[in-house]
Amino acid sequence: MPSPTTSNPAAAGERSTRQKRALAQALDETGEFRSAQSIHASLRAGGERVGLTTVYNQLRALADAGSLDTFRSPEGETLYRRCRTEQHHHHIVCRRCGRTVEIEDDAVESWAASVAKRAGFTEVEHTVEIMGLCRDCRRT
Amino acid sequence: MPSPTTSNPAAAGERSTRQKRALAQALDETGEFRSAQSIHASLRAGGERVGLTTVYNQLRALADAGSLDTFRSPEGETLYRRCRTEQHHHHIVCRRCGRTVEIEDDAVESWAASVAKRAGFTEVEHTVEIMGLCRDCRRT
DNA sequence: TTGATTGCAAAGTGTTTGCAACTAG
DNA sequence: CTAGTTGCAAACACTTTGCAATCAA
Numbered sequence: 001m002p003s004p005t006t007s008n009p010a011a012a013g014e015r016s017t018r019q020k021r022a023l024a025q026a027l028d029e030t031g032e033f034r035s036a037q038s039i040h041a042s043l044r045a046g047g048e049r050v051g052l053t054t055v056y057n058q059l060r061a062l063a064d065a066g067s068l069d070t071f072r073s074p075e076g077e078t079l080y081r082r083c084r085t086e087q088h089h090h091h092i093v094c095r096r097c098g099r100t101v102e103i104e105d106d107a108v109e110s111w112a113a114s115v116a117k118r119a120g121f122t123e124v125e126h127t128v129e130i131m132g133l134c135r136d137c138r139r140t
Numbered sequence: 141m142p143s144p145t146t147s148n149p150a151a152a153g154e155r156s157t158r159q160k161r162a163l164a165q166a167l168d169e170t171g172e173f174r175s176a177q178s179i180h181a182s183l184r185a186g187g188e189r190v191g192l193t194t195v196y197n198q199l200r201a202l203a204d205a206g207s208l209d210t211f212r213s214p215e216g217e218t219l220y221r222r223c224r225t226e227q228h229h230h231h232i233v234c235r236r237c238g239r240t241v242e243i244e245d246d247a248v249e250s251w252a253a254s255v256a257k258r259a260g261f262t263e264v265e266h267t268v269e270i271m272g273l274c275r276d277c278r279r280t
Numbered sequence: 281t282t283g284a285t286t287g288c289a290a291a292g293t294g295t296t297t298g299c300a301a302c303t304a305g
Numbered sequence: 306c307t308a309g310t311t312g313c314a315a316a317c318a319c320t321t322t323g324c325a326a327t328c329a330a
Contacts, residue, residue, distance in 0.1 A: 051312035072212040101259040124272035132264035191287035
């Protein structure tokens with residue numbers, strides 16, 4: 001999306017609600033990737049009264065705003081995690097257990113940029129998916 | 141009678157049907173990752189009479205048997221591709237007109253390999269999508 | 281013949297949306 | 306007040322399953 005980014009991060013009327021706070025806390029507690037369903041279950045288990053729809057709505061909003069990293073598990077769930085690095089980055093995903101490792105390496109970034117430029121493309125953006133077997137899943 | 145070690149994967153009564161053949165051909169034609177829905181649509185468009193259920197059934201069977209690689213798209217679809225050992229190439233896609241340019245550059249290949257190795261992953265494979273505006277679509 | 285295969289219809293997932301009630305500012 | 310939020314219920318998209326009809330060997 002060639003977004004003319006007219007969106008101010010700390011945008012207009014954005015309220016602080018009990019639900020949002022609970023969700024934010026849940027995300028901070030476990031820095032790992034978690035599914036909406038799982039987060040919702042935890043909140044409920046913890047006594048928080050939050051609707052599943054709200055969890056979905058908020059997670060998507062946060063992800064769209066760039067505050068959360070997302071990735072699809074092999075089982076088909078969308079997993080969310082608080083962003084750790086501000087910069088654009090990629091992940092390696094274990095195709096067996098779904099475990100992910102973050103990649104912070106500018107090499108691809110510049111590679112993609114130069115390759116695109118050479119082909120005459122502008123306003124470039126890219127996605128990279130690396131899959132493999134992690135150490136633990138290596139033998140079986 | 142001595143039980144013959146039933147360890148042959150491609151064993152028992154497996155039939156050759158029109159549908160299976162069509163599906164196999166579709167998979168061979170485009171060596172890229174494709175969704176079940178997309179494959180089914182192509183088959184239908186090509187005049188083949190194949191049920192969506194059958195496409196799903198066969199793709200899953202083939203994947204379980206290890207004949208197909210699978211991977212989840214960010215949109216939530218399961219993508220299938222015939223297994224292969226040979227390296228693949230990538231494309232840059234114009235997000236406006238859809239024109240694609242082939243990328244021939246091993247840089248990413250080795251980058252992906254080294255990054256994966258550093259993270260302790262094996263049997264690695266990757267996909268790269270670069271999108272942008274091609275020369276012709278640059279100015280509106 | 282006979283068991284593998286097909287594919288319609290229906291059931292299941294995870295996720296999104298319509299929208300009336302609710303609430304922070 | 307009033308626009309941002311909530312969450313139930315219903316809609317959705319993708320995938321799987323039940324099962325009777327079909328068909329390859």
